[in-house]
Amino acid sequence: xxxxxxxxxxxxxxxxxxxxxxxxxxxxxxxxxxxxxxxxxxxxxxxxxxxxxxxxxxxxxxxxxxxxxxxxxxxxxxxxxxxxxxxxxxxxxxxxxxxxxxxxxxxxxxxxxxxxxxxxxxxxxxxxxxxxxxxxxxx
Amino acid sequence: xxxxxxxxxxxxxxxxxxxxxxxxxxxxxxxxxxxxxxxxxxxxxxxxxxxxxxxxxxxxxxxxxxxxxxxxxxxxxxxxxxxxxxxxxxxxxxxxxxxxxxxxxxxxxxxxxxxxxxxxxxxxxxxxxxxxxxxxxxx
Numbered sequence: 001x002x003x004x005x006x007x008x009x010x011x012x013x014x015x016x017x018x019x020x021x022x023x024x025x026x027x028x029x030x031x032x033x034x035x036x037x038x039x040x041x042x043x044x045x046x047x048x049x050x051x052x053x054x055x056x057x058x059x060x061x062x063x064x065x066x067x068x069x070x071x072x073x074x075x076x077x078x079x080x081x082x083x084x085x086x087x088x089x090x091x092x093x094x095x096x097x098x099x100x101x102x103x104x105x106x107x108x109x110x111x112x113x114x115x116x117x118x119x120x121x122x123x124x125x126x127x128x129x130x131x132x133x134x135x136x137x138x139x
Numbered sequence: 140x141x142x143x144x145x146x147x148x149x150x151x152x153x154x155x156x157x158x159x160x161x162x163x164x165x166x167x168x169x170x171x172x173x174x175x176x177x178x179x180x181x182x183x184x185x186x187x188x189x190x191x192x193x194x195x196x197x198x199x200x201x202x203x204x205x206x207x208x209x210x211x212x213x214x215x216x217x218x219x220x221x222x223x224x225x226x227x228x229x230x231x232x233x234x235x236x237x238x239x240x241x242x243x244x245x246x247x248x249x250x251x252x253x254x255x256x257x258x259x260x261x262x263x264x265x266x267x268x269x270x271x272x273x274x275x276x277x278x
Contacts, residue, residue: 046217047206047210047217047218048202048203048206048218048220049202049203049206049207056199060195060199063187063188064187064188067186067187067188068188071186078185078186078224078225079186079187079222080221080222080223080225081187081221081222081223082219082220082221082222082223082233083218083219083220083221084219084220084221084223084247085217086217086219086237086244086245086246086247087245094221098225105225106225106226107225107249107250108223108225108247108249108250110246110247110249111246111247111250111251112250
């Protein structure tokens with residue numbers, strides 16, 4: 001079996017923060033909102049119901065942990081979570097933190113973010129990675 | 140404890156198809172795409188990670204069953220699933236079937252549907268309810 005590969009668009013659009021078990025944890029480069037993307041290591045799976053049950057359970061547990069982390073660390077009011085992918089066929093799971101004062105509230109992020117938005121520097125990413133490790137969101 | 144009540148906006152925007160265990164199964168009145176909304180019977184829960192585990196498991200199992208049903212019955216190419224709610228605080232879970240030839244593809248539905256779109260008549264809804272019963276999506 002060939003090694004698992006992230007879809008090229010996910011590789012281009014995100015920082016790779018690490019993994020938790022078989023779940024890759026990515027952060028969208030667009031920093032207007034904290035936008036995590038979780039990718040279970042499964043080949044040729046597009047829909048959640050087609051994931052092997054042990055991977056689905058890992059994905060949901062990781063989504064819950066990352067969701068709680070996002071609400072606290074980024075002081076968010078609400079999460080948007082789910083598999084909304086249309087363009088990228090590889091199953092990927094969004095966990096997005098929303099605040100009443102973010103630039104898009106109450107619109108969803110998809111289709112409403114403009115190219116060339118906010119970014120994060122390396123120091124910010126390193127601090128975030130440390131916090132994720134401490135919160136046992138990375139392993 | 141007061142009886143569980145659906146959020147008024149969900150009551151207004153959807154047909155109530157029935158339930159599967161503790162999960163209410165609704166269908167958005169906007170018929171441009173098949174748009175199911177699942178609402179677990181839990182008071183004052185906005186985030187998936189705050190659902191009691193047995194309800195979270197029921198919600199995901201129901202989402203998987205409805206997802207497979209939508210792909211087959213409506214001959215869809217892809218699902219959009221998740222909890223995207225910002226305006227409605229009551230936890231509700233979207234299961235939306237998308238086709239390459241639907242009016243919005245590849246955009247998400249949120250924020251892109253216009254008011255006064257397609258609707259379904261009573262006969263269509265009755266046929267759909269029968270098919271859902273047969274597929275054990277309602278009980």
